[in-house]
Amino acid sequence: MQAAAKPVDGASLAVFRIAFGLLMFFDAVVYLKRGWVRALYIDPAFHFSYLGFDWVKPWPGDGMMAHFIVLAIAALMVAAGLFYRIATVVLFLALAQVFLIDAAEYLNHLYLICLIAFALIFVPAHRLWSLDAIRDSSKSSPTMPACWLWLMRIQVGIPYFFGGIAKLNGDWLRGEPLGTWLAKRADFPWIGPWLTEKWVALLFSYSGLILDLAFVPLLLWKRTRLAAYVLVLCFNAMNGWLFEIGVFPWMMVAASLLFFPPEWPRFGRKARPTNHMPRVSKPVLAGIAVYLAIQVLLPLRHWPYPGDVAWTEEGHLYSWRMKLRDKQSERLAFRVRDLQSGHQWEIEPGDFLTDRQAFRMPGQPDLIHQFAIHIADEYRREYGMDVAVTVDTSVSLNGREAAVMIDPAVDLAREPRNPWHKRWITPHAGEWLPR
DSSP: OHHHHOEEESHHHHHHHHHHHHHHHHHHHHHHHTTHHIIIIISOSOOOOOTTOTTOOOOSTTHHHHHHHHHHHHHHHHHHTSSHHHHHHHHHHHHHHHHHHOGGGOOHHHHHHHHHHHHHHHSOTTSSSSHHHHHOGGGOOSEEEHHHHHHHHHHHHHHHHHHHHHTOSHHHHTTTTHHHHHHTTTTSTTTGGGGGSHHHHHHHHHHHHHHHHHHHHHHHSHHHHHHHHHHHHHHHHHHHHHHOOTTHHHHHHHHHGGGSOTTGGGTTOOOOOOTTOOOOOHHHHHHHHHHHHHHHHGGGTTTTSSSOHHHHOTTTTTTTOTTOOOEEEEEEEEEEEETTTOOEEEEOGGGTSOHHHHHHSTTOHHHHHHHHHHHHHHHHHHHOOOEEEEEEEEEEETTBOOBOOBOTTSOGGGSOOOSSOOTTBOOOOOOBOOO
16 A cells, blocks of 8 residues: 555656547547548448447447547547546547447557556546646646556556467467568568568567567666667557557557656656645555456456467457457358248348458458348348348468358357357368468
8 A cells, every 4th residue: 555655756647648648639630531430430331349338339420520529639638638537538438439339340459548548537647747737736746646657557568468478379489470461561662572581470470479578577677678668669660660550559659658767757857745646545546456457357368268269259359469360261151041931042241341341250250140140130120031140151360271160050140149158160170381
């Protein structure tokens, strides 16, 4: 309790608040400017849902355009520290809705952004260098309890650590799927021709594994901190350049500064504690402990499921299993059978989904399951017809030969959606085929 309440300089958290708010503002503007809001959230007639969150829907009409404008304004208010508590709540809810609308758009970095936005609701990062502190001096404090700084450090460190642990698998250690992806970047300036080489894929794979596991310890140790941060900068810049993953690399560059001494923005000068420093109670510390325990346990939940999580996807979400699988669909056929007449036909996913949704669905059993249920619901609603929906699949995982992923005899429209193991996902039988 005493260590958690110990005063630390609030400067690093204030700088991170500013950087995070500005990055979220920039990201919202990019979504609006490039037409992604309409393409991803307005135009699709159907959205895949997360289990338990099927009630989260996009706003009707052009409401999502207004949603992103509100998100951008809230992000600027967070950066400025203006009406901070209200702004952080609005920002989190806006980001969470965007995240939950369509499970086909799941990204680890958007999930992490939501978690950081949620944590900032409680972190008093507006006590320094903010408009709130200028408006009301009683809300100004150069220091804050250490527990808030460590909450953010641990939240940022969890993706690094579990991302490294997840890479300890046979595919990653043989250079896949990075080898496949890098080979497709052969037209990159300067380094493109090298990206097709096997040794380059192995270099990238082992470097990513080592750096993910080493980043947090190296950033915490004074002797290696600066060198580690240079590696963080280079690592994330390379990821952003090769894989086009939006603001995520730059958010991690900003977040990694939290591992420096908290007074670093003052160039070594330490702030003096004041009577205005926010207090921390035992219930608050208990809440932080429960929250972090959940964050540690979620990435482990794939272990009780049988089979390879990269194949079944069971326990994949929220587990920081980043860039670990490449699935190529050789066949995905949805067969619909009228239970009354016995007549059977195939349907085209493109008749119901956008091109992007249809592209992302084939390697993900839960999305295929949802789509089968949606097809049955549509035929029941439009034609009053009770149908069975089966699926014929052939999927290649990380360069292996293609294999059947879903039992073609199972009527997926009648299979329940729940968190338990799906017996209709077949064990992976494909052998690895070297490039």
